[in-house]
Amino acid sequence: MAVVSDEARAGVRLTPALVMPSLTALLLATVLVSVTLGRYDLSVPQVAAILLDNVIPFETVTWEPVQELVVEQVRLPRILAAVVIGFGLAVSGAALQGMFRNPLVDPGIIGVTSGAGFGGTLAILLGLTGSVLLAIAFAFGMGSILMVKMLATVRRRTSMLTLVLAGVVVSAFFTAAISVAKLLADPFQKLPAITYWLMGSIASSDYADVLLISVAVLPASLVIYLLRFQINILSLGEEKARALGTPVGLVQWMILIATAVISAGVVATSGIIGWVGLVIPHAARALVGASHQRLLPASGIIGAIYLLLVDDIARTATTSEIPIGIITALIGVPVFALILRRIHAHGGWTNY
Amino acid sequence: MPIPSALSPAVVAAALMFVASGSQAQVTFDDHRGVPIAFDSPPERVVTIVRSAPLIYRAIDETDAHIVGMNRDSLTRYFTSGLYAEILPEMANVPASAAQEGFVPNVEAILEQAPDAVIQWIYDPEIIEPMERVGLTVVGWDCCTEQHRLDYLTLTGLMTGRTDRAEAILGMQSDALGDLAESVAALDQDGWPSVLHIDQIGDQIRVIANGSQDLSLSGVTNPAADDTGEWWRTVDLEQLLAWNPDLIVIPAYATDLDPQAFFDHPILSNLAAAESGRVYKQPFFARTPDAPEIYLTSIWLAMVAHGDGFADDFRRQISDTYETIYGSALTAEQLDAALETEANAGSAGFAGLFN
Numbered sequence: 268m269a270v271v272s273d274e275a276r277a278g279v280r281l282t283p284a285l286v287m288p289s290l291t292a293l294l295l296a297t298v299l300v301s302v303t304l305g306r307y308d309l310s311v312p313q314v315a316a317i318l319l320d321n322v323i324p325f326e327t328v329t330w331e332p333v334q335e336l337v338v339e340q341v342r343l344p345r346i347l348a349a350v351v352i353g354f355g356l357a358v359s360g361a362a363l364q365g366m367f368r369n370p371l372v373d374p375g376i377i378g379v380t381s382g383a384g385f386g387g388t389l390a391i392l393l394g395l396t397g398s399v400l401l402a403i404a405f406a407f408g409m410g411s412i413l414m415v416k417m418l419a420t421v422r423r424r425t426s427m428l429t430l431v432l433a434g435v436v437v438s439a440f441f442t443a444a445i446s447v448a449k450l451l452a453d454p455f456q457k458l459p460a461i462t463y464w465l466m467g468s469i470a471s472s473d474y475a476d477v478l479l480i481s482v483a484v485l486p487a488s489l490v491i492y493l494l495r496f497q498i499n500i501l502s503l504g505e506e507k508a509r510a511l512g513t514p515v516g517l518v519q520w521m522i523l524i525a526t527a528v529i530s531a532g533v534v535a536t537s538g539i540i541g542w543v544g545l546v547i548p549h550a551a552r553a554l555v556g557a558s559h560q561r562l563l564p565a566s567g568i569i570g571a572i573y574l575l576l577v578d579d580i581a582r583t584a585t586t587s588e589i590p591i592g593i594i595t596a597l598i599g600v601p602v603f604a605l606i607l608r609r610i611h612a613h614g615g616w617t618n619y
Numbered sequence: 620m621p622i623p624s625a626l627s628p629a630v631v632a633a634a635l636m637f638v639a640s641g642s643q644a645q646v647t648f649d650d651h652r653g654v655p656i657a658f659d660s661p662p663e664r665v666v667t668i669v670r671s672a673p674l675i676y677r678a679i680d681e682t683d684a685h686i687v688g689m690n691r692d693s694l695t696r697y698f699t700s701g702l703y704a705e706i707l708p709e710m711a712n713v714p715a716s717a718a719q720e721g722f723v724p725n726v727e728a729i730l731e732q733a734p735d736a737v738i739q740w741i742y743d744p745e746i747i748e749p750m751e752r753v754g755l756t757v758v759g760w761d762c763c764t765e766q767h768r769l770d771y772l773t774l775t776g777l778m779t780g781r782t783d784r785a786e787a788i789l790g791m792q793s794d795a796l797g798d799l800a801e802s803v804a805a806l807d808q809d810g811w812p813s814v815l816h817i818d819q820i821g822d823q824i825r826v827i828a829n830g831s832q833d834l835s836l837s838g839v840t841n842p843a844a845d846d847t848g849e850w851w852r853t854v855d856l857e858q859l860l861a862w863n864p865d866l867i868v869i870p871a872y873a874t875d876l877d878p879q880a881f882f883d884h885p886i887l888s889n890l891a892a893a894e895s896g897r898v899y900k901q902p903f904f905a906r907t908p909d910a911p912e913i914y915l916t917s918i919w920l921a922m923v924a925h926g927d928g929f930a931d932d933f934r935r936q937i938s939d940t941y942e943t944i945y946g947s948a949l950t951a952e953q954l955d956a957a958l959e960t961e962a963n964a965g966s967a968g969f970a971g972l973f974n
Contacts, residue, residue: 345855
């Protein structure tokens with residue numbers, strides 16, 4: 268019987284010095300390719316010239332104003348939105364999987380996704396759009412994490428199991444509330460709008476949306492990254508973490524609130540985009556290992572690349588705009604099934 | 620009695636059966652399922668679940684006396700505010716509990732009205748069977764071809780015993796569209812402008828890809844049309860820029876959207892239609908494609924697409940049409956409201972064509 272070495276069991280791993288530059292270069296390449304794709308007919312040299320004009324202004328412009336509009340006001344904001352959202356969802360998924368010591372956890376488990384989803388649904392039902400919709404969705408997302416905290420905290424202590432169960436309860440409540448809202452919605456206008464919004468889309472993203480998503484995602488991701496060593500310790504188990512002097516409760520809630528801010532921000536601006544936070548951390552873990560020092564940034568960049576590619580499909584496959592959440596689910600489910608089989612074949616999930 | 624030649628064979632046969640039996644004798648016809656329907660005399664108590672059926676029934680029957688129940692959607696969409704509420708105020712008093720949401724019947728509420736007949740869609744047997752199980756007579760209507768819409772008038776004429784009314788309204792439609800076809804035939808088909816019907820531009824941009832309106836009647840093309848049969852399509856900004864239509868029409872039911880939203884939009888204002896001011900809010904008579912006056916929409920679209928020359932006096936034609944169909948001539952204010960004059964104030968050529 269062949270003996271499998273620890274190194275082989277860990278899979279193919281690039282040296283730490285190469286991983287981040289390689290992933291970053293891949294992300295940049297994906298962004299550049301994505302900006303040349305779209306329903307509007309533009310050649311690669313035209314797109315390159317339009318982009319270069321921002322750095323080195325051309326004396327003679329060879330493109331139409333509408334072509335510049337397509338590249339700079341339609342494609343670029345959307346691409347940036349995909350990058351930021353993919354980054355945020357993957358980072359929050361990696362952090363939660365480490366904290367809960369559970370490979371099946373994603374940002375939806377803490378109830379924020381459903382809460383923000385209900386907020387957005389309610390706003391559409393009331394005929395509210397734009398910044399008001401965004402504010403209501405975000406408020407409900409953050410409200411749901413407060414509900415989870417209230418339900419999960421007994422005598423000032425919160426167990427992980429109670430936390431997960433509270434998340435499931437809150438999530439189920441808001442899912443039911445979404446169903447009620449859909450039942451009450453006008454079947455010709457508001458119901459399709461609600462259904463479409465819930466499936467997730469970044470089709471109408473502009474720079475203001477990108478800024479809003481970034482305000483939610485980037486500081487929260489930074490907080491999570493600053494807690495990377497504490498997440499490593501938490502992934503050993505609560506008792507060990509306490510024995511090592513980690514303020515377990517404080518770290519847990521900081522991570523939960525940071526991930527809630529990301530999820531609520533993403534859902535508020537783009538609807539529910541599932542599976543990214545669940546699948547991508549597993550792919551990143553296979554590449555860089557389980558230490559959150561490398562796992563968090565690697566997950567973020569792979570998540571950004573993944574969502575960008577998914578959005579490329581969403582906006583180019585047909586004349587119809589395909590909701591991005593449908594594609595992430597269609598790809599995520601079989602990929603996750605494969606990852607689960609690999610994990611099982613290699614003796615289970617590893618935290619370190 | 621002459622029967623309009625555009626009717627489907629089943630309904631023509633049914634109409635002949637009615638004619639043979641006389642207007643106060645037994646009424647027998649097949650509904651759109653092919654199910655034979657028989658009444659000893661025109662039903663006194665009718666409940667409608669099809670959203671536009673109360674309008675059609677009221678138009679043909681010339682009274683609300685026989686409509687004893689309707690769908691809640693019918694009430695809120697047509698009879699609580701707007702032009703129909705003004706010219707048919709009595710319709711707001713009809714009980715609206717036949718179906719709370721959508722077209723799923725509230726059987727007990729319907730039984731409470733003791734109807735002689737219920738008008739219901741036939742797309743799903745599950746929304747008919749519970750009513751037939753308790754002995755109600757259901758008249759099934761199919762959707763949504765032009766022929767089906769003509770049949771709604773004929774079937775209602777048969778039910779009400781007012782085939783004369785059905786024939787008069789169908790004849791008026793047929794004459795007007797015949798005149799329009801003659802005028803449009805004189806146009807160079809290669810020069811027909813492209814038109815997109817867009818009903819949402821917020822978080823989602825939604826166009827009507829394959830609607831029921833025959834746009835060729837108005838001498839225009841739809842760049843979103845294809846053979847998928849998909850009615851609505853959600854697209855992105857880039858696709859709209861790629862289509863770059865000559866005209867944009869905002870459907871009448873899109874109450875939250877007006878042309879100014881396109882003129883003010885940072886990206887959509889670059890579309891050819893917006894740059895030339897050719898974005899129009901559809902008139903009220905397109906509020907439901909099933910309404911007997913829907914044919915006015917084809918004339919209106921030909922006018923905004925090609926200019927004058929498709930109606931001698933369109934405002935007069937609208938008013939006459941409403942008077943014939945609903946028994947109420949429109950005031951100048953109601954005509955302006957029907958034409959969405961305020962919303963279209965900034966649209967190219969609108970004032971010259973319709974004021």
